[in-house]
Amino acid sequence: MKIIFDSSSLILLIEKLGLRQPFRNCKRRGIELVIPQAVWAEFTEKDNDAELLTFIGEIFDIIGVQVSPELEAFFKDDSGELEVSSVTKQFQDQGIECFSVIDEKYGARVCENNVIKTHGSIGLLLYLKNEGLITSKELTAIGQKIKSTNFRIKKEHLDLLK
Amino acid sequence: MSYIEDYGLDSFVRSRLLILLGLVDTRGQKEAGILKINKELRYFQYLTDEKNIEFSPFNLGDVSDDIRENVDELVECGLIDQKPDGSFFLTEDGEEAEKEVSKDIPTKEKKALAFSKEQLNDLSTDELLGLMYFLLPHTAVHSTEIKRIEKKKEDLVKSLYHKGKISANTAGKWLNLSKRDIIDNFGLELAA
Numbered sequence: 001m002k003i004i005f006d007s008s009s010l011i012l013l014i015e016k017l018g019l020r021q022p023f024r025n026c027k028r029r030g031i032e033l034v035i036p037q038a039v040w041a042e043f044t045e046k047d048n049d050a051e052l053l054t055f056i057g058e059i060f061d062i063i064g065v066q067v068s069p070e071l072e073a074f075f076k077d078d079s080g081e082l083e084v085s086s087v088t089k090q091f092q093d094q095g096i097e098c099f100s101v102i103d104e105k106y107g108a109r110v111c112e113n114n115v116i117k118t119h120g121s122i123g124l125l126l127y128l129k130n131e132g133l134i135t136s137k138e139l140t141a142i143g144q145k146i147k148s149t150n151f152r153i154k155k156e157h158l159d160l161l162k
Numbered sequence: 163m164s165y166i167e168d169y170g171l172d173s174f175v176r177s178r179l180l181i182l183l184g185l186v187d188t189r190g191q192k193e194a195g196i197l198k199i200n201k202e203l204r205y206f207q208y209l210t211d212e213k214n215i216e217f218s219p220f221n222l223g224d225v226s227d228d229i230r231e232n233v234d235e236l237v238e239c240g241l242i243d244q245k246p247d248g249s250f251f252l253t254e255d256g257e258e259a260e261k262e263v264s265k266d267i268p269t270k271e272k273k274a275l276a277f278s279k280e281q282l283n284d285l286s287t288d289e290l291l292g293l294m295y296f297l298l299p300h301t302a303v304h305s306t307e308i309k310r311i312e313k314k315k316e317d318l319v320k321s322l323y324h325k326g327k328i329s330a331n332t333a334g335k336w337l338n339l340s341k342r343d344i345i346d347n348f349g350l351e352l353a354a
Binding site: 075121154 | 270276324340341342345349350352354
Protein backbone atom coordinates (compact mmCIF):
# COMPACT_ATOMS: atom_id res chain seq x y z
CA MET A 1 0.00 0.00 0.00
CA LYS A 2 1.16 3.49 -0.85
CA ILE A 3 -0.38 6.64 0.62
CA ILE A 4 0.35 9.93 -1.12
CA PHE A 5 0.02 13.16 0.85
CA ASP A 6 -0.95 16.71 -0.06
CA SER A 7 0.52 19.55 2.01
CA SER A 8 -2.66 20.51 3.91
CA SER A 9 -2.94 16.99 5.39
CA LEU A 10 0.74 17.13 6.42
CA ILE A 11 0.20 20.53 8.03
CA LEU A 12 -2.70 19.16 10.05
CA LEU A 13 -1.47 15.68 10.96
CA ILE A 14 2.27 16.15 11.43
CA GLU A 15 2.67 19.83 12.19
CA LYS A 16 -0.44 20.87 14.12
CA LEU A 17 -1.47 17.56 15.74
CA GLY A 18 2.10 16.32 16.14
CA LEU A 19 1.27 12.74 15.11
CA ARG A 20 4.33 10.54 14.90
CA GLN A 21 3.68 6.99 16.12
CA PRO A 22 0.87 6.08 13.67
CA PHE A 23 3.20 6.90 10.77
CA ARG A 24 6.06 4.96 12.35
CA ASN A 25 3.61 2.04 12.61
CA CYS A 26 2.79 2.40 8.90
CA LYS A 27 6.46 2.24 7.99
CA ARG A 28 6.96 -0.83 10.19
CA ARG A 29 3.97 -2.48 8.48
CA GLY A 30 5.48 -1.79 5.05
CA ILE A 31 2.98 0.89 4.09
CA GLU A 32 4.82 3.46 1.98
CA LEU A 33 4.11 7.10 2.83
CA VAL A 34 4.83 9.31 -0.16
CA ILE A 35 5.33 13.06 -0.49
CA PRO A 36 5.77 14.47 -4.02
CA GLN A 37 8.51 17.07 -4.33
CA ALA A 38 6.11 19.97 -5.08
CA VAL A 39 4.19 19.16 -1.88
CA TRP A 40 7.44 19.06 0.03
CA ALA A 41 8.32 22.51 -1.33
CA GLU A 42 4.94 23.86 -0.15
CA PHE A 43 5.30 22.24 3.25
CA THR A 44 8.79 23.58 3.85
CA GLU A 45 7.89 27.16 2.84
CA LYS A 46 7.52 27.73 6.56
CA ASP A 47 10.59 27.16 8.73
CA ASN A 48 9.65 23.96 10.49
CA ASP A 49 11.74 22.68 13.37
CA ALA A 50 14.54 20.21 12.79
CA GLU A 51 12.84 17.33 14.67
CA LEU A 52 9.82 17.48 12.39
CA LEU A 53 11.89 17.57 9.22
CA THR A 54 14.10 14.72 10.43
CA PHE A 55 11.01 12.67 11.29
CA ILE A 56 9.54 13.18 7.82
CA GLY A 57 12.88 12.37 6.20
CA GLU A 58 13.03 9.07 8.09
CA ILE A 59 9.43 7.94 7.61
CA PHE A 60 8.26 9.41 4.29
CA ASP A 61 9.56 8.96 0.75
CA ILE A 62 9.96 12.30 -1.01
CA ILE A 63 9.77 11.60 -4.72
CA GLY A 64 10.00 13.40 -8.05
CA VAL A 65 6.88 13.05 -10.18
CA GLN A 66 6.18 13.16 -13.89
CA VAL A 67 2.88 15.00 -14.06
CA SER A 68 -0.07 13.63 -15.99
CA PRO A 69 -0.97 15.88 -18.99
CA GLU A 70 -4.69 15.16 -18.58
CA LEU A 71 -4.60 16.51 -15.00
CA GLU A 72 -2.49 19.59 -15.74
CA ALA A 73 -5.49 21.55 -17.03
CA PHE A 74 -7.28 21.22 -13.69
CA PHE A 75 -4.30 22.21 -11.56
CA LYS A 76 -2.75 25.14 -13.41
CA ASP A 77 -1.91 26.92 -10.11
CA ASP A 78 -1.43 23.82 -7.97
CA SER A 79 1.76 21.94 -8.58
CA GLY A 80 1.35 20.08 -5.25
CA GLU A 81 -2.09 18.68 -5.96
CA LEU A 82 -1.11 18.06 -9.58
CA GLU A 83 1.79 15.88 -8.45
CA VAL A 84 -0.29 14.07 -5.80
CA SER A 85 -3.06 13.21 -8.25
CA SER A 86 -0.61 12.35 -11.05
CA VAL A 87 1.46 9.94 -9.01
CA THR A 88 -1.62 8.32 -7.47
CA LYS A 89 -3.06 7.79 -10.94
CA GLN A 90 0.24 6.33 -12.14
CA PHE A 91 0.34 3.89 -9.20
CA GLN A 92 -3.30 2.95 -9.82
CA ASP A 93 -2.62 2.35 -13.51
CA GLN A 94 0.26 0.05 -12.53
CA GLY A 95 -2.14 -1.94 -10.32
CA ILE A 96 -0.49 -0.75 -7.09
CA GLU A 97 -2.82 -0.44 -4.11
CA CYS A 98 -2.80 3.21 -3.12
CA PHE A 99 -4.79 6.34 -2.28
CA SER A 100 -4.08 10.02 -1.97
CA VAL A 101 -4.86 12.22 1.01
CA ILE A 102 -6.33 15.56 -0.10
CA ASP A 103 -8.53 17.69 2.14
CA GLU A 104 -9.26 20.57 -0.17
CA LYS A 105 -12.63 20.20 -1.86
CA TYR A 106 -11.39 21.38 -5.24
CA GLY A 107 -8.58 18.82 -5.44
CA ALA A 108 -10.80 16.04 -4.12
CA ARG A 109 -13.41 16.86 -6.78
CA VAL A 110 -10.86 16.76 -9.58
CA CYS A 111 -9.61 13.38 -8.33
CA GLU A 112 -13.15 12.03 -8.07
CA ASN A 113 -13.91 13.17 -11.65
CA ASN A 114 -10.78 11.41 -12.85
CA VAL A 115 -11.43 8.24 -10.84
CA ILE A 116 -8.39 8.70 -8.63
CA LYS A 117 -8.78 7.11 -5.20
CA THR A 118 -8.70 9.88 -2.61
CA HIS A 119 -9.54 10.32 1.07
CA GLY A 120 -9.37 13.32 3.35
CA SER A 121 -7.44 13.33 6.63
CA ILE A 122 -10.47 11.88 8.41
CA GLY A 123 -10.58 9.01 5.94
CA LEU A 124 -6.88 8.40 6.51
CA LEU A 125 -7.34 8.30 10.29
CA LEU A 126 -10.18 5.79 9.90
CA TYR A 127 -7.98 3.69 7.61
CA LEU A 128 -5.23 3.70 10.26
CA LYS A 129 -7.75 2.56 12.86
CA ASN A 130 -9.10 -0.23 10.65
CA GLU A 131 -5.53 -1.40 10.06
CA GLY A 132 -4.85 -1.44 13.79
CA LEU A 133 -2.23 1.27 13.49
CA ILE A 134 -4.02 3.60 15.88
CA THR A 135 -6.35 2.82 18.79
CA SER A 136 -9.95 3.98 19.22
CA LYS A 137 -8.89 5.99 22.25
CA GLU A 138 -6.14 7.75 20.32
CA LEU A 139 -8.57 8.45 17.49
CA THR A 140 -11.08 10.10 19.84
CA ALA A 141 -8.32 12.25 21.31
CA ILE A 142 -7.22 13.31 17.83
CA GLY A 143 -10.81 14.32 17.02
CA GLN A 144 -10.90 16.59 20.07
CA LYS A 145 -7.51 18.05 19.24
CA ILE A 146 -8.59 18.90 15.67
CA LYS A 147 -11.26 21.18 17.14
CA SER A 148 -8.54 23.41 18.56
CA THR A 149 -6.98 24.02 15.12
CA ASN A 150 -8.18 26.18 12.24
CA PHE A 151 -9.13 23.01 10.40
CA ARG A 152 -12.85 22.49 10.64
CA ILE A 153 -14.52 19.17 11.15
CA LYS A 154 -18.20 18.39 10.60
CA LYS A 155 -20.01 16.85 13.56
CA GLU A 156 -20.81 13.70 11.58
CA HIS A 157 -17.10 13.27 10.83
CA LEU A 158 -16.15 13.93 14.43
CA ASP A 159 -18.64 11.24 15.45
CA LEU A 160 -16.86 8.78 13.15
CA LEU A 161 -13.71 9.25 15.21
CA LYS A 162 -15.42 8.32 18.49
CA MET B 163 -32.08 9.57 -40.19
CA SER B 164 -28.91 11.09 -38.82
CA TYR B 165 -29.21 14.11 -36.57
CA ILE B 166 -25.58 14.99 -37.24
CA GLU B 167 -26.13 15.23 -41.02
CA ASP B 168 -29.62 16.71 -40.88
CA TYR B 169 -28.80 19.49 -38.43
CA GLY B 170 -25.11 20.14 -39.07
CA LEU B 171 -24.12 18.82 -35.67
CA ASP B 172 -20.56 18.17 -36.79
CA SER B 173 -20.10 21.86 -35.94
CA PHE B 174 -17.85 22.20 -32.90
CA VAL B 175 -20.05 24.74 -31.13
CA ARG B 176 -23.36 22.96 -31.79
CA SER B 177 -22.14 19.57 -30.67
CA ARG B 178 -20.59 20.97 -27.46
CA LEU B 179 -23.77 22.95 -26.74
CA LEU B 180 -25.83 19.77 -26.95
CA ILE B 181 -23.43 17.85 -24.70
CA LEU B 182 -23.43 20.70 -22.17
CA LEU B 183 -27.23 20.89 -22.07
CA GLY B 184 -27.40 17.10 -21.73
CA LEU B 185 -25.35 17.12 -18.53
CA VAL B 186 -27.09 17.07 -15.17
CA ASP B 187 -25.66 19.65 -12.77
CA THR B 188 -25.22 19.27 -9.02
CA ARG B 189 -28.76 20.57 -8.45
CA GLY B 190 -30.12 17.81 -10.69
CA GLN B 191 -30.92 20.25 -13.51
CA LYS B 192 -29.83 20.25 -17.12
CA GLU B 193 -31.09 23.63 -18.31
CA ALA B 194 -28.96 26.79 -18.32
CA GLY B 195 -29.35 30.47 -19.23
CA ILE B 196 -27.28 32.10 -21.95
CA LEU B 197 -24.82 33.75 -19.50
CA LYS B 198 -24.08 30.40 -17.79
CA ILE B 199 -23.74 28.67 -21.19
CA ASN B 200 -21.22 31.29 -22.30
CA LYS B 201 -19.23 31.04 -19.07
CA GLU B 202 -19.33 27.23 -19.00
CA LEU B 203 -18.00 27.01 -22.55
CA ARG B 204 -15.39 29.70 -21.77
CA TYR B 205 -14.29 27.69 -18.72
CA PHE B 206 -14.21 24.56 -20.91
CA GLN B 207 -11.97 26.46 -23.33
CA TYR B 208 -9.71 27.47 -20.43
CA LEU B 209 -9.40 23.82 -19.36
CA THR B 210 -8.82 22.34 -22.78
CA ASP B 211 -7.02 25.19 -24.56
CA GLU B 212 -9.45 24.65 -27.44
CA LYS B 213 -9.63 27.61 -29.83
CA ASN B 214 -12.72 26.55 -31.76
CA ILE B 215 -15.06 29.01 -30.09
CA GLU B 216 -14.38 32.69 -30.54
CA PHE B 217 -15.04 34.90 -27.51
CA SER B 218 -14.87 38.68 -27.19
CA PRO B 219 -14.81 40.75 -24.01
CA PHE B 220 -18.15 42.50 -23.46
CA ASN B 221 -20.15 44.07 -20.62
CA LEU B 222 -20.18 40.95 -18.45
CA GLY B 223 -16.87 39.54 -19.65
CA ASP B 224 -16.17 37.11 -22.49
CA VAL B 225 -19.17 36.19 -24.61
CA SER B 226 -19.44 34.53 -27.98
CA ASP B 227 -21.60 35.52 -30.94
CA ASP B 228 -20.98 31.98 -32.21
CA ILE B 229 -22.69 30.54 -29.18
CA ARG B 230 -25.67 32.92 -29.39
CA GLU B 231 -26.19 32.19 -33.11
CA ASN B 232 -25.92 28.45 -32.66
CA VAL B 233 -28.30 28.46 -29.70
CA ASP B 234 -30.85 30.34 -31.85
CA GLU B 235 -30.36 27.90 -34.73
CA LEU B 236 -30.76 24.87 -32.47
CA VAL B 237 -34.01 26.39 -31.18
CA GLU B 238 -35.19 26.84 -34.78
CA CYS B 239 -34.28 23.20 -35.50
CA GLY B 240 -36.35 22.12 -32.50
CA LEU B 241 -33.41 20.50 -30.71
CA ILE B 242 -33.46 22.93 -27.82
CA ASP B 243 -36.19 25.12 -26.37
CA GLN B 244 -36.42 28.01 -23.94
CA LYS B 245 -38.29 28.16 -20.66
CA PRO B 246 -40.20 31.30 -19.55
CA ASP B 247 -37.28 32.09 -17.19
CA GLY B 248 -34.97 32.28 -20.21
CA SER B 249 -33.05 29.03 -19.61
CA PHE B 250 -32.45 26.61 -22.47
CA PHE B 251 -33.05 22.85 -22.39
CA LEU B 252 -32.89 19.88 -24.76
CA THR B 253 -36.14 18.81 -26.38
CA GLU B 254 -36.88 15.08 -26.91
CA ASP B 255 -35.26 15.33 -30.35
CA GLY B 256 -32.39 17.22 -28.74
CA GLU B 257 -31.86 14.39 -26.25
CA GLU B 258 -31.64 11.89 -29.13
CA ALA B 259 -29.29 14.18 -31.06
CA GLU B 260 -27.11 14.58 -27.97
CA LYS B 261 -26.75 10.78 -27.67
CA GLU B 262 -25.66 10.57 -31.31
CA VAL B 263 -23.21 13.47 -31.02
CA SER B 264 -21.76 12.19 -27.75
CA LYS B 265 -20.29 9.11 -29.47
CA ASP B 266 -17.93 11.31 -31.50
CA ILE B 267 -16.72 13.63 -28.73
CA PRO B 268 -13.42 12.65 -27.05
CA THR B 269 -13.81 11.51 -23.43
CA LYS B 270 -11.31 14.17 -22.32
CA GLU B 271 -13.61 16.88 -23.70
CA LYS B 272 -16.73 15.36 -22.16
CA LYS B 273 -14.99 15.28 -18.79
CA ALA B 274 -13.97 18.92 -19.19
CA LEU B 275 -17.52 19.93 -20.14
CA ALA B 276 -18.93 18.06 -17.13
CA PHE B 277 -16.39 19.68 -14.82
CA SER B 278 -17.10 23.14 -16.26
CA LYS B 279 -20.83 22.73 -15.65
CA GLU B 280 -20.21 21.41 -12.13
CA GLN B 281 -17.85 24.31 -11.43
CA LEU B 282 -20.27 27.05 -12.37
CA ASN B 283 -23.80 25.73 -11.89
CA ASP B 284 -24.30 26.58 -8.22
CA LEU B 285 -22.62 29.97 -8.15
CA SER B 286 -24.34 33.30 -7.63
CA THR B 287 -23.93 35.76 -10.50
CA ASP B 288 -21.22 37.68 -8.60
CA GLU B 289 -19.34 34.48 -7.76
CA LEU B 290 -19.59 33.45 -11.39
CA LEU B 291 -18.25 36.78 -12.64
CA GLY B 292 -15.57 36.85 -9.93
CA LEU B 293 -14.35 33.36 -10.79
CA MET B 294 -14.08 34.18 -14.49
CA TYR B 295 -12.56 37.66 -14.02
CA PHE B 296 -9.94 36.54 -11.49
CA LEU B 297 -9.12 33.42 -13.51
CA LEU B 298 -8.98 35.21 -16.87
CA PRO B 299 -8.38 38.92 -16.14
CA HIS B 300 -8.18 39.88 -19.82
CA THR B 301 -11.84 38.90 -20.23
CA ALA B 302 -12.86 41.74 -17.90
CA VAL B 303 -11.34 44.62 -19.88
CA HIS B 304 -14.75 45.93 -21.03
CA SER B 305 -16.71 44.69 -18.06
CA THR B 306 -19.21 47.09 -16.53
CA GLU B 307 -19.11 45.00 -13.33
CA ILE B 308 -15.41 44.60 -12.69
CA LYS B 309 -15.06 47.55 -10.27
CA ARG B 310 -17.96 46.30 -8.16
CA ILE B 311 -16.61 42.73 -8.24
CA GLU B 312 -13.08 43.89 -7.32
CA LYS B 313 -14.47 45.62 -4.21
CA LYS B 314 -15.88 42.28 -3.03
CA LYS B 315 -12.83 40.29 -4.08
CA GLU B 316 -11.83 38.88 -0.70
CA ASP B 317 -15.39 37.78 0.13
CA LEU B 318 -15.87 36.24 -3.30
CA VAL B 319 -12.54 34.39 -3.20
CA LYS B 320 -13.36 33.08 0.28
CA SER B 321 -16.74 31.87 -0.85
CA LEU B 322 -15.33 30.23 -4.02
CA TYR B 323 -12.68 28.51 -1.89
CA HIS B 324 -15.22 27.21 0.62
CA LYS B 325 -17.45 25.95 -2.18
CA GLY B 326 -14.50 23.98 -3.55
CA LYS B 327 -14.39 25.90 -6.82
CA ILE B 328 -10.77 26.95 -6.33
CA SER B 329 -7.88 25.58 -4.32
CA ALA B 330 -6.09 27.30 -1.45
CA ASN B 331 -3.18 27.93 -3.83
CA THR B 332 -5.42 29.69 -6.34
CA ALA B 333 -7.15 31.69 -3.60
CA GLY B 334 -3.70 32.67 -2.33
CA LYS B 335 -2.51 33.69 -5.77
CA TRP B 336 -5.55 35.94 -6.26
CA LEU B 337 -5.15 37.58 -2.84
CA ASN B 338 -1.33 37.66 -2.78
CA LEU B 339 -1.20 35.21 0.11
CA SER B 340 0.39 31.80 0.58
CA LYS B 341 -1.54 28.53 0.79
CA ARG B 342 -0.80 28.45 4.52
CA ASP B 343 -2.17 31.99 4.91
CA ILE B 344 -5.40 30.92 3.21
CA ILE B 345 -5.79 27.87 5.45
CA ASP B 346 -4.98 29.95 8.53
CA ASN B 347 -7.33 32.81 7.61
CA PHE B 348 -10.20 30.99 5.92
CA GLY B 349 -9.88 27.58 7.61
CA LEU B 350 -10.18 24.22 5.88
CA GLU B 351 -13.05 21.83 6.26
CA LEU B 352 -11.73 18.31 6.51
CA ALA B 353 -12.96 15.65 4.11
CA ALA B 354 -13.67 12.02 4.97
